Amino acid sequence: MAKMRWFVVLALLGTATQLVMSRESGLVHGGAQQTRVIGSERLVFVEPLPEAGGEICEPVPASREAGREETLIAALQQRQDARVASLEARNAASQDRSKMKPVRWIHDPYAAFSSVAVDPINNEVVLTDENLFQIMVYNRTADTPRSARLTEPKRIIAGLNTKIEFQCGLYIDPKNGNIYAVNNDTVDTLVIFDRTAKGNAPPTRELHTPHGTFGIAVDEATEEMFLTLQHDSAMVVFRKYAEKDESPLRLLQGDATGLADPHGIALDSKNGWVFISNHGSVSSRTAGADERPSRRNAQKQNWPKGRAEAVPGSGRSLPPSIVVHSMKAQGNASPLRVIQGPKTQFNWPTGVAIDEQRGELYVANDIGNSILVFNVTDSGDAAPKRVIQGPKTNLRNPTGVWVDLKNNEIWAANFMNHSATVYPLSASGDVAPLRIIRSGPLDEPSLGIGNPHPVAYDSKREQILVPN
Amino acid sequence: MAHPQIAAFARLADKNAKPVRKIEGQKTLLGRTMHGFTYDEIHDEFTVPQQFAQAILTFAGGAEGEMPPLRVIQGSRTRLEGPDRVAVDAVNNEIFVPEGDKILVYDRMGNGNVAPKRALEGPDVGRGMDALAIDPVNDLLIVGVGTGPIGDREGGGTRFLIFDRTASGNVKPKMTIRGPLAMGGPFAIYPPKKLIFATNRPVNEVLAGDDSYLGVWSYEKSSSAPPLWTIGGPKGIFQMPRGVALDVKNKSIIASDKRLNSVLTFRVPELF
Numbered sequence: 001m002a003k004m005r006w007f008v009v010l011a012l013l014g015t016a017t018q019l020v021m022s023r024e025s026g027l028v029h030g031g032a033q034q035t036r037v038i039g040s041e042r043l044v045f046v047e048p049l050p051e052a053g054g055e056i057c058e059p060v061p062a063s064r065e066a067g068r069e070e071t072l073i074a075a076l077q078q079r080q081d082a083r084v085a086s087l088e089a090r091n092a093a094s095q096d097r098s099k100m101k102p103v104r105w106i107h108d109p110y111a112a113f114s115s116v117a118v119d120p121i122n123n124e125v126v127l128t129d130e131n132l133f134q135i136m137v138y139n140r141t142a143d144t145p146r147s148a149r150l151t152e153p154k155r156i157i158a159g160l161n162t163k164i165e166f167q168c169g170l171y172i173d174p175k176n177g178n179i180y181a182v183n184n185d186t187v188d189t190l191v192i193f194d195r196t197a198k199g200n201a202p203p204t205r206e207l208h209t210p211h212g213t214f215g216i217a218v219d220e221a222t223e224e225m226f227l228t229l230q231h232d233s234a235m236v237v238f239r240k241y242a243e244k245d246e247s248p249l250r251l252l253q254g255d256a257t258g259l260a261d262p263h264g265i266a267l268d269s270k271n272g273w274v275f276i277s278n279h280g281s282v283s284s285r286t287a288g289a290d291e292r293p294s295r296r297n298a299q300k301q302n303w304p305k306g307r308a309e310a311v312p313g314s315g316r317s318l319p320p321s322i323v324v325h326s327m328k329a330q331g332n333a334s335p336l337r338v339i340q341g342p343k344t345q346f347n348w349p350t351g352v353a354i355d356e357q358r359g360e361l362y363v364a365n366d367i368g369n370s371i372l373v374f375n376v377t378d379s380g381d382a383a384p385k386r387v388i389q390g391p392k393t394n395l396r397n398p399t400g401v402w403v404d405l406k407n408n409e410i411w412a413a414n415f416m417n418h419s420a421t422v423y424p425l426s427a428s429g430d431v432a433p434l435r436i437i438r439s440g441p442l443d444e445p446s447l448g449i450g451n452p453h454p455v456a457y458d459s460k461r462e463q464i465l466v467p468n
Numbered sequence: 469m470a471h472p473q474i475a476a477f478a479r480l481a482d483k484n485a486k487p488v489r490k491i492e493g494q495k496t497l498l499g500r501t502m503h504g505f506t507y508d509e510i511h512d513e514f515t516v517p518q519q520f521a522q523a524i525l526t527f528a529g530g531a532e533g534e535m536p537p538l539r540v541i542q543g544s545r546t547r548l549e550g551p552d553r554v555a556v557d558a559v560n561n562e563i564f565v566p567e568g569d570k571i572l573v574y575d576r577m578g579n580g581n582v583a584p585k586r587a588l589e590g591p592d593v594g595r596g597m598d599a600l601a602i603d604p605v606n607d608l609l610i611v612g613v614g615t616g617p618i619g620d621r622e623g624g625g626t627r628f629l630i631f632d633r634t635a636s637g638n639v640k641p642k643m644t645i646r647g648p649l650a651m652g653g654p655f656a657i658y659p660p661k662k663l664i665f666a667t668n669r670p671v672n673e674v675l676a677g678d679d680s681y682l683g684v685w686s687y688e689k690s691s692s693a694p695p696l697w698t699i700g701g702p703k704g705i706f707q708m709p710r711g712v713a714l715d716v717k718n719k720s721i722i723a724s725d726k727r728l729n730s731v732l733t734f735r736v737p738e739l740f
Contacts, residue, residue, distance in 0.1 A: 095696060098698050099704055100705075102705065102732035103733055103735045105732050108484055160676060168469070279499060282520060310550055348492075400470070444484065445485065454653060454724070455710075456506060459509045459715070463477060464477045464481065465476050466477065468502065
């Protein structure tokens with residue numbers, strides 16, 4: 001019985017010691033850590049007492065009962081101050097981590113093609129790269145062999161002087177090969193380069209555009225340039241040779257227009273029609289004059305109403321569509337026709353192109369991994385007349401499309417596999433491309449990161465979430 | 469951006485590592501550019517604003533492919549104008565959306581055309597509120613304010629305004645903390661130590677610059693002091709940093725950079 005009593009006393013003593021040690025470690029580390037007891041009591045760690053500046057408490061004789069409590073409080077206070085001073089000193093010494101390198105860095109080292117255009121005069125194909133902010137020029141007939149890592153472009157335009165960033169739209173001037181490239185998200189500037197530009201060259205010409213321009217098309221007969229605007233669900237028309245702070249000639253914006261997060265744009269000059277693809281997200285703008293124009297745009301005519309003029313609670317998520325307007329449409333005009341519905345197979349329809357000779361509309365159908373072909377006169381829930389789709393096509397999230405009528409070819413910019421692919425104009429079904437231009441090794445993962453803004457950490461799955 | 473998506477990478481993903489899953493496609497209702505995003509680890513959901521469609525979308529945590537959102541806040545009663553950022557208080561079941569001159573608060577389970585349950589707005593609150601975080605531990609609402617009147621009054625740059633978590637109507641902030649000169653994107657907080665993690669980006673519409681860094685500020689008390697910590701800059705690896713997230717378990721900070729078009733992870737155990 002006596003043995004048992006001793007055992008209980010020892011056990012209680014051990015538990016008390018553990019508790020004290022746990023508390024101590026908690027004090028030192030701000031309560032964030034807990035002592036983990038494995039087996040019997042043992043020394044967990046030793047931390048030297050920090051050196052404290054300031055006054056030291058005078059030693060007080062133990063016999064002075066009245067002063068014992070004050071002494072204890074003073075000692076604890078001194079210890080607390082010292083701990084804070086130690087932490088501050090530690091922090092002060094480690095504040096500047098400006099040269100710190102990341103332990104991990106998620107990044108795609110290869111170009112992600114977002115749009116494509118052909119220069120048939122000079123037999124070149126031009127591609128915008130949204131990953132590394134480049135315009136890349138290749139021989140039109142370049143074909144990357146399966147065994148090759150990639151095809152080197154003839155010319156690259158890239159660098160801070162170029163003002164290239166997140167480009168989604170492209171146009172080649174058929175008269176001189178000059179490159180019109182649309183900065184989609186961050187620069188609010190359309191940049192135009194001479195055909196032979198390369199390296200970190202500043203644009204030959206710049207046009208300040210509304211925010212969120214995406215697609216571009218030019219009517220050479222009237223020398224008018226059409227741009228779609230995602231953020232404000234609008235289309236603006238400029239002079240082809242507009243520059244700097246010139247105002248648009250016309251504006252198409254409003255609930256009746258059918259524009260809803262518009263992307264690609266193409267002209268049928270023969271019939272006077274403009275085709276615009278829409279992802280479907282839109283909100284209304286207030287009626288009347290813009291009451292809060294930005295300083296930069298206050299004096300401009302035909303400028304779209306921005307987010308400050310949005311009607312609260314008017315947002316809609318509509319089905320994807322292609323709206324067809326007159327090339328002269330402006331204001332809150334209704335479309336001539338709308339192609340929309342489940343038979344269309346639209347799933348984020350993005351780039352569009354027109355074959356005026358055959359009266360056909362080509363759609364880069366991003367999520368469908370397909371190129372859809374319609375008649376330019378189609379309307380409503382029309383099924384495509386041809387679909388290029390399947391594993392042989394090498395189509396992977398195509399966002400750009402171009403019709404080369406001189407060579408009777410259709411081009412696709414594949415955002416998600418470092419490639420541009422080319423097919424005969426009559427292609428249909430699961431057909432292999434005539435040629436492939438790759439910017440990276442075959443089967444190398446394509447991340448699709450574009451303008452990563454917020455990030456989040458999924459602690460359950462231990463994953464990093466990256467929205468574009 | 470040609471292609472909207474939410475890509476999920478393994479925690480240890482590095483360089484050109486393939487995403488383990490993606491959320492994308494028409495049915496997701498996503499659009500670009502997504503300026504706000506939050507993961508709710510209690511209910512295993514993530515929430516993202518859709519600025520073009522004036523909507524707040526909440527998805528299952530394990531969503532993949534063309535999975536539609538579980539809930540959509542959208543419609544005439546919502547007062548949403550151009551939601552850019554979002555924060556979810558998973559403990560108290562609320563969604564916070566800054567809309568410049570006001571902060572709208574919804575029930576976390578709100579779905580459809582629902583009105584906010586309260587709004588923080590008025591002359592004492594200020595304007596330019598474009599980012600926020602909820603601290604359910606200390607019951608605080610931390611609001612990032614850009615170049616509105618409050619910022620101007622105190623010398624420009626970003627300010628963090630600290631309100632009670634349940635603040636409503638026209639109330640003054642409890643504290644003001646000077647933040648980065650130009651905040652790059654959404655910020656993160658670490659409530660146990662009352663720390664704010666935010667980025668500073670170059671100003672004057674440049675595409676990249678040396679004045680880029682990830683900074684750490686305390687929200688223990690009002691302060692005009694410089695950041696306690698600067699990481700990855702100035703004159704460091706960042707060129708145009710944006711958003712920040714914390715991996716507390718692994719004592720890491722995750723940040724995005726627009727010009728690098730990258731996501732970078734820094735391990736800084738001393739901060740946790």
